[in-house]
Amino acid sequence: MSAVQEGRAGTSTALLVDEREDRVVARIDGPATRNAIDAALVEQLHELCARLEEEPKVLVLAGGDGVFASGADIRQLRERRREDALRGINSGVFDRIAKLPLPSIAAVDGHALGGGAELAYACDFRIATGRTRFGNPEAGLGIMAAAGATWRLRELVGEPLAKEVLLAGRVLDAGECLAAHLVTEVVEVDDLLPAAHRLADRVLRNGELALRLTKLALRVPAGAHPAFDDVAQAVLFETEEKERRMTAFLERKRAHRTPDAGGASTTGTDEGGRR
Template sequence: MALSATKLLRSNLFSSAKLVGTLSLHSKYLNTGDSYNFIKVEKKGAKNNVALIYLNRPDALNALNDGIISDLTIALDDAQKDDDIGAIIITGSGRAFAAGADIKEMENKTFQECMKSGFLDHWNSVAKCTKPTIAAVNGFALGGGCELAMMCDIILASDKAKFGQPEIKLGTIPGAGGTQRLTRVVGKSLAMEMVLTGDHISANEALAAGLASKVYPADDLLNKAIKTAENIASKSKLIVAMAKDAVNTAYETTLAEGIKFEKKIFYATFATDDRKEGMTAFVNKREAEFKDQ
C-alpha cells in the first residue's frame, strides 16, 4: 500500500533537514587517502566539490564482495558529511563497472545464514545516500553491478557498457533490487526478458529503454560525468536534496499523492534563503550565490 503524502513529507523533510544539519557540522571530511582496500576516492571538479569513487578490483572485474561494499558505505558516509561535496560519481577501474557479486563469497551460503544475517541488506547504502549519485558505467554492469548502478540517481554509460541480470544462469534471482528497480525503469516486458534469459543489453539499448540517461564514447565518459556532477554541485545542496526526495517519491506512491507531496515540498522551498537568492539573482540577471540555507 502506498504511503500517505503526509507521512512521506515528514520522512523526506527529516532526511533533508538531517542532511543540512550534517553539512553544518563537518568540513573537508572525505578521505581521499589509502585507507580503503577495494575502492579509490578522489575529489574532482574546479571547486573540488565532486567525489569520484572507483570500484577497484580490476582483476576480478570489480566483483562486489563484502569488502568493496563496506568501503563504499564508508566513502559515501564521508562524502555526505563533507560540506564541500555536492555530488558523487561511482565508476569502475579497468574494463568493468562491476561484473556482478562475488560468487565465491556466496557459493556455500545456506538459506538459514542468509535469513539470519540479512544477507545483502547492507548493499543499500547507495540508495540511501542523501546526496545526488551518478553511476558512470564504463563497461560491464551485470547482476549486482547493474543493481548498484540502478541505486544511483543518474546512469551515464560509455558506448562499451553492457547491462544485465544474469543470476538465472546461476540458479538464483537478483537479490539487491534487480527485479524491482529494473521493472520500474524499463517496464515489465524488457525486465522479464533480461531476468528470465540472463541476456545483456547494450548501452544504446539501455538508453532507448530509459535505463541510462546518456551514452558517451568511452574516452569521454568520466569527463562528462564530472561536468554533470559539477553542474549539480553548483546548485543549493538543500534544494537539490528536496528535489531528489520529490523525484524518488514518484516511485513510492500514487500520482495523486505524489502531486500533493511535490506541492508541499515546493511550498517548503519558500522557507529557504536559497529560494530567495535564486529568484532575486534571476530577476537581477546575475549568478546566484547559494549558501545551502
C-alpha cells in the same frame, strides 16, 4: 586532491576515493576478480555512504578499464546461506547509495553484471561507453537478482524489458541501454569521466536543499503526494537560497531587456526550467 585508497590490505577489491570540494569520485579497483563485489568492497561502500550522509556531496562511481563491476564474488556467494540473504548484504548498501542526500552518477565502462548492474541501477544517473553491457544472469546460477533489480530495473526500463533481462538472460548493449533510457548518454571511453563531471556540474548548479527534497519526493509512495510536495515546497519558499536565486534571475532578466522589449514579462521559468 589525489586519490586515497580506502581498501584493506590483502583484499581483492578496493575503493579508490578522490574527495573534492563538491563531489566524490570513487573507483572500484579489483582487476584480479573483474571488480567483483566482495565483502570488503561492501564495507568500504558503507563507509563512503556514511561520509556522504554526514557531508552531502555528489557521488561519481566508476569501475576499471573495460569492467564496471562483475557482480558478487561467486566463491563467497556459494557459501552464503539463508541467514546471509536475510542480512541483505548487497541490497542494504545499494539501498543506502540510492538514498544518499545528493545525486549519484555511475560511470559505466564495459560489463555491469549481476550485483554490478544492481549497483549501477541504485545510482540516480548512468553514463555508458560503447562497450558497456548490462545484465542480470543470477537465475542461471540458481538464485535471483535480489539486490534491487526486480524493482529498480522495472522502474527504469519497464516491465517487458526487465523480464527479458531477469528471466531470459538478455544482456543489453550500450545502444539498447540508451534507447531504453537506462543510461543518459553513450560516450567514448576517454570521455567517460569528463562526461560524468559535466553531468555533476549541471546537477550542482541547482540549490542543494532543492535537490535533496526533490530526491525525497521522487522516492516517497504515491499516496504521499501531493501533501509531501506541498510541505517540501513550503520549506523551500522560506529559504535564503530561494530568495537569492530568484532575485538573481530577475536581475539577469532586467539586465538583458532591450528598449523594444520593455513589455516582456519577467515571470515564468529560466532556460533550465527552474520556477
